[in-house]
Amino acid sequence: MRKHWRWAGAALTAAILLTPPPADAACGSPVALQILGSGGPIAEGERAGSSAIVWLDGKAVLLVDAGSGAFVRYGEAGVRFEDHLAIAITHFHADHAADLDAILNSGGFSERIAPLPVIGPGGSDYFPGLRDHLHALLDPQTGAFRYLSGYLDGSDGKARLVPVEAAVDAASVVFEDVTQQVKVTAIPVEHGVVPALAYLVEIRGRTIVFAGDQNAMSQRFVEALAGRRPDILVAHNVIPEGEGQPRGLHRPPASIGEMAAAIDPKLLVLSHNMQRALVHQPEGEAAIRRQYLGPMVVAGDLACFAL
Ligand SMILES: [Zn+2]
Structure with a gap:
């Protein structure tokens, strides 16, 4: 339970005590996955854009994606910027990255000064890569949020961001902390013209796979994970079965089933x-x-899963 409820007095009755969602208990496990944002790019209800936290001993060690609305969930979940070992972005669609700047802005108020690895894909003719994205936000001369440019060099009391641009043609280890037993491997996936990654997170003997946005042609991703049997596979429920859907970007359900059958997670x-x-x-x-x-479970925002 990481939400901090503060009470002005002791006279509150049990009837108005807010009961945390039962899923929160799982977040107290030594290793846990919390979905911050369980939605997509359309503002259509209570779901924030794509974002998740991997908890380790009560610390939000890894933030995977920071889509639109994730900032609010980040606060609700009690995530501390100081606790991140790394931030990993799957690709630079707004529903996966739009709140990165908001979270950095928030983190600027924290005590953190330790460098922070930020992982993302390299660029293409159509999309900036991680470095270009960060410069578009933070460059001291041209960045949209140039007042936060201290994140580029560690000045102004900011944590220096350490960009880790992952290859989009082969799997690569993009982060490893031997002491904490955390290792992140980026695996390229097919998402139309968008350079995009999945992430394999190995953490204290457990394994979480974030499939990211990917279409049915992402066979290399499936092959890279064959035989691993991850504890959790997070897959994206974007389009229904049937014709007339943007299959160039996403797997329809039958293809999610095919992928899950091949990877064989303990939980989808x-x-x-x-x-x-x-x-x-x-x-x-x-x-x-x-x-x-x-x-298999359909996640809502803030849902927690113990590993
Ligand atoms: Zn998306």
Whole structure:
């Protein structure tokens, strides 16, 4: 339970005590995954854009994506900027990265001065890579938020961001902390013209795979994970089965089932849940079930999973 409830007096009755969601208990586990934002790019309800935290001994050691709205969930979950070992962004669509600047802005008020690795894909003709993205935000002359440029060099009391630009043509280890037993491998995935990554997070003997936004042609990703049996596979529930959907960007449910069957996680967590998929959820889950028979859950914002 990381939300801090402060009471002005002792006279409050049990009836108005806020009961934390039961899922929060899982976040107190030594290793846990918390979905901060379980939604997609359309503002269509209570779901923030894509974002998740990996907790280790009560510390938010890894932030994966910071989509639109993640900033609010970050605060609600009690995440501390000081505790991050790294931030990893899967790709530079706004529903995955728009609140990175808001979180850096917030972190500027923290005590953190230790350098902070920020991981993301390299660029292409169509998209800036991680370094260009950070400079577009933070460059002291041209950055949109140039007042935060201390993040580029560690000046002005800011933590220096250490950019780790991952190759988008082969899997690579992008972060390792031997003491904490945390290792992150970036695995390229196919997401139209967008340079995009999945992340394999190995943490104290547990494994979480963030599949990210990917289409059905991401076979190299599946092959890279064959035989690993991760504890959790986070897959994105973006489009329903059937025609007329943007399959160049995302896997339809049948393809999620195929991917999950091949990777064989102990738990499949569906996130990035868009209404167009959710309104057909029974058919979507049936399509996944044709191939994958293991445990599966549709995540909401702030949902926690113990590992
Ligand atoms: Zn997305």
